[in-house]
Each structure stands twice: as structure tokens, then as C-alpha cells.
Amino acid sequence: MPRILLFLALFHSLFLSLPAAARPADPPRRLVLIDDDVIGLNGVPALLLQVPDVEVLGITTTSGSVWRDTATAHALRTLELTGKPNVPVVPGAVYPLLNSREQVIRWEGMYGRLVFKGPWTDYWPGDTIQEHPGVTDPADVPDLSYGNPSIKASDEIAALFLIRMARRYPGQVTLFATGPMTNIALALSLDPEFARNIKELVYMGGSLNPRQHLSNPSADQFAREFVNSPRREFNIRWDPEAARIMAHAPWRRITMIPVDPSTGTQWTRGFLDSLGSAPNPLTGALARSIAVGFPMWDELAAMVWLEPGIVTKRDTLYVDFETSMTAGYGDTLSWTEAYRPKLGEQAQDVVLEVDRERMEAAMRALYTRPIAGGGKR
């Protein structure tokens, strides 16, 4: 053992003295914290965990598309299937900072029905091809279609875990957020240095001017979410105050992936079939957990981070979110430099369009990659 350590130290100092391009086999690790309302194996973790040079420091969970405890179960099961049971899963916020079911009902009376309300979605108004979900209780965790986890979550609080990791690796961690911003807002409020300790924030949320790009019944259904409310997006609308706290923090760099690029993506049977019979338990679990027809929301965000070349259109905008309890509650606000109010909103790198084929090819490569240790089935 000492001999090996000595060798490693020698190897390390040797290659550190070379120019970066000359180092043959020492790729820098990309540290990432995932904060997500994980809704299944199609989630971000399954992709990021499959990238050799990416080290997932942990997954913090939040309510959003599903309640936090359900998101936590999905995250744990994903870690088992990808052979990474030691990555910590840290449960976070159950409720938004201010928003509540009662407030949503009152708001709908004034401003019309929301399309998707996460676990508060009692039914879909109008004709729909979807099943009506029905309101669920935060503690109810359904059996997962691809098996329940046997590993357990951490008993740390998500915001504190985020702060601890950011302090341990200052300036080195990508914070990858694809759910509501509640945990992140709490971390920002608890630790004024949190944003500056993070290397970059990459988040999926908000909506600018989305347009329906695909013509099929599923695309029609999801277009309901933006055609009459182009500035409204669920992650932000679940907790607008948290999003505003996020948008005013002094991040070193922010990448926003709004709804806009997602409308050109979609889970299809063809894509799932194209994964073939890869020798890992991921593809089977995907087939059992994916709802064909859904946009590839969080996966798109993951691929933007992993393969920036898939982005075909981007813009720099100042972004904020509306927190007045009016028609625009939770709406995305954006400005170019000359128009912004200068109230602390930050410049964000906004992804507007992606190359779907290139994205799917990169996803396919990751999903079908052999899993270290084979993963647990």
C-alpha cells in the first residue's frame, strides 16, 4: 500500500508539472450537487451518475412534481441501479416557503386554473388523454414501478448539506437544480457565502417564449402549460419566493434552461427501443418508468451541462421572478441590459434551442454504458 501511494504521489506531481493538454490520463473530476424533485429513473441522476469524470457529491430532494419523500425514494433506487449506493441522498423541503394549496385554490379563483400543480393537481381541466392524478399526502410514497430502494436516506437537512459541500470544495462544485428552488433559497439565506462558494448554478426552470414544435397528442397536451401563460413554469410557480432569492444571489455563473428548448424534445418508444438490450439494469428500469410522450425536461438540462455543443441557440438575459400574488405570480421576468431594473437580478446564460438528435445520441451512450459492479436489479 505505501508503495502504491508513493507511486501515485510521484505520478501526480509528475503530471501536474506538465501542461494540461499533455496529461494523458488524469481528467479533472467535475463535482456536482444535484437538487431535484426526482420523478423516476428518467431523472437527472441516472445520467450524471453514468459519466466517468463526474462525481456526484450528493442528491438533495425537494417536493415539486411529487412530494419530497417520493422524490427521495426515486433517488435512492436510482443510486442502487447505477451501482452508486454510497452517494448520499439528503431530503430537503416538503413545502414551498410561502405558497400553499389553499393559496393556489384562492389564486385559481381569481386568475384561472393552473395546468400542473405537482402533488396538488386534483384533476386536469378540460379534455385530456392523461389520468387524473388526485391530490396526495406528503407521507404517501407509492411503490416504484422499477422496484423500491433498500438503501436509506441521510438524516442531514438538505440546505445544510449543500452549504457543507460548497464550503468543503469552494469554487469547484456545479449546483445542478431541476426542481423548485426551496432548498437552494434556504442555503442562500443561511449562508451569505453559499452562492460564491459554488462554481456555477445550472437550473431548469422558468419560461420565456416557448412554442410547440412537435405535432402529436402528447405535445398538444403539454402545450397547454405555456400557450396561454408563456412566462409560467411549474418549478418556479411551486415556490416563486425561493426562485426570486435564487435569482438575486451572487453566483459566479448561472445557466438557465427554461421550458423553451424542451418543447422540441420528447420521450418516444423509438428512443427507448434504440437503447436495445444493453447489459445494465438502467434500460429495463427506463422502459418501466418512462411515460412516453413527456418532454425530456431534466434530462435536457443534464445534457446541456454534459454536452454544451448540443445548444444551438442561447442568449444572455437578466432574469427574475414575480412574487406579487397577482396573475403573474411565479412568472419569469427577463430583460436585456438597457431595460433591467437593477434590483439585484443577475445575468444568466439562457438556453433557447438544442439539437435533439445530438442530445439523444449522447443520452443513449450514457444510458447504455456498462455499470460499475453491474448495479442492483
Added chain:
Amino acid sequence: MPRILLFLALFHSLFLSLPAAARPADPPRRLVLIDDDVIGLNGVPALLLQVPDVEVLGITTTSGSVWRDTATAHALRTLELTGKPNVPVVPGAVYPLLNSREQVIRWEGMYGRLVFKGPWTDYWPGDTIQEHPGVTDPADVPDLSYGNPSIKASDEIAALFLIRMARRYPGQVTLFATGPMTNIALALSLDPEFARNIKELVYMGGSLNPRQHLSNPSADQFAREFVNSPRREFNIRWDPEAARIMAHAPWRRITMIPVDPSTGTQWTRGFLDSLGSAPNPLTGALARSIAVGFPMWDELAAMVWLEPGIVTKRDTLYVDFETSMTAGYGDTLSWTEAYRPKLGEQAQDVVLEVDRERMEAAMRALYTRPIAGGGKR
């Protein structure tokens, strides 16, 4: 004379007994009231006054793009040039119901700069190819590039004139509104029967999901008005409370022409040249008053009414406007039936796209039509 009357009566009863299609020469008059922040000869009146079967009962003016008195001068001059000096021009609201320059300045401090503020537009933020307009006084009426009017406006109040005409011709009048809704809101508040007395409301205002369709510097400039605020449009933003009163009134029929179809239209030198040397004073005045590069806003609305066949995409939506003094002040709200709040908002026939070539051809035919009496030069 009596013989002629007898003949006419005979002629009339004869043809009334025939099926409608067989009547050779008795087109029904289409009565119209124009309410407009008239900004030049390119305005609506010049088109509507040129249609043989359309009878313009009067033009009511309002502040909006320019102050009311300037709009009034444009309307009067247009009547002279089209040989219709007896059509009444009735001045209306100078200020919005609640909105004010001070309030706009305060709002901009909170929510960022507006692009166009009508006569309150002090300067254009950021780089621009346009001249900075500078704030003007309501009483300042500039010399018109195509000559000042010699006829005078009515001393009636616009809202009262609108009510009087609607009562005189109940169910027969199209109310054609292409400016802020202040006069119309006042008429609705004064006379609870006003909306029901009107045959149909056709208005240009509001914004849904506009997209830049043309690639040139002018189109880039105008895209600033919607790219970061897709639900904001000037006519409504000038007087949001008036727009909300309009949107809740029990009209028999409402046609909305939002910004969306206008982004595919543009005044071009080519179109003006195509008018040639028509033997009427309109085309010369157009050449002197048109700002090439501007969208054909109000003209588009006029042509939608005159030539419904130019509409290539439309939708039925429930529409309202935000009046809370927040980021969304004056924003367009829209819903399909299943999502609307049912607070009195009405179903509107919303024009989304038009056939530009067909529209321009119809405009050309009207602008180059010989003018009765030759018009005053």
C-alpha cells in the same frame, strides 16, 4: 321627383322579394365608428373611408401613440384628403383612467424600462436606429408632414357621441378600436346598454405569443417590444383599467387583433412604390407620412375587418387584462374555456396570422381608388 320615388319604392320591393344573391345593386351599408389614436394617414380611417359600402359614422380620438389633439389633427386631415369632410371627428380622452407618467416612472424603477410609452417616451434605452422622441405636452400639435387640416373637430365628448350613435343604430354599428380603450370604457360605464347596442367590437390590442417573422433592422427594433414581455402591448398598457372594462362588457361579438399577426407585416418602400401615381392625393400623402419599417398595425386590423379571408389562423379565447400595479400591469391574460376564472371575461375571436400578400393587394386597391370629389390636397 314623386315619379322617381315611386319607381324607387317599386324597385326596392321588387328586389326585396328576390333571394339575397339575386339582388343586383343594393349592398347593405356597413356602419362603423372608428376610435383611434390616429398617427397619420397610414391610419385606419384612410382605408375605411375608401370602401364604397362602408359608412364611417364618425372618428373619435384618444391619446395613445400621440396625444389626443395630434390624433384629432391627423383624423381631420385624413377626412379632407379622402373627400369626406363632413364625417365628424370627436375628441375623446387626453389621459388614461388611472395610469400616469409619474406612475410609469415609478413602475419602471421596480420592473424595468418600457420600450414604448406613447407621448411619455422620453428616450429609447440601449442602441437604437430610431430618433429619441422626447416627452411632449398634450396641447402641442406638430405640423403634419402632409399638410394641416382646415376643417374643425366636433365639440361633443367622444364617449357621448359613441353612445348616441349606438342608440341611433342599435345592433348595426361595428365599433372599430385601434387605440387605448379609454373612450370605450367611459361609454360602457355611462351607458349599461352600450355594448349590447353595438353590432361587434373589432380592436387592435393585446399580445399573446408574438414572434419576429422578418429579418431586418426595423423588425429587430420592434421585436424589443415583445421578446421579453410577450403579454404586453402598448394600447392596453397605456390604460389597463379601460381595457379590463372593455373585456368584461357584454358585446355581441368581439374580434381581437393582437400584436401576433402584425409581426409578419411591414411598411416597405416597395409597397409604397407599388401604389404608383394613382390619381388621388392619398398616395402622395402616404409617401410623406409613412415611416418605412413600421409594422402595419392598425391597417392590418382594418383589413381583417374588410377582408376576413386574409386571416390564415385564428382561435377563440377568453381574454382579460391585468390591472394590478405589479410586473404584469397591462398584460394580456387568456384562457380556453376549461381554465378561465369566470369573472365576466368574454370569448373573443383572436386573429393570430394573416396572409401578407393578400392583405397588401387589398390595401393597394383601396389606397389607389379614385376619390369622390378628388379630395383636398
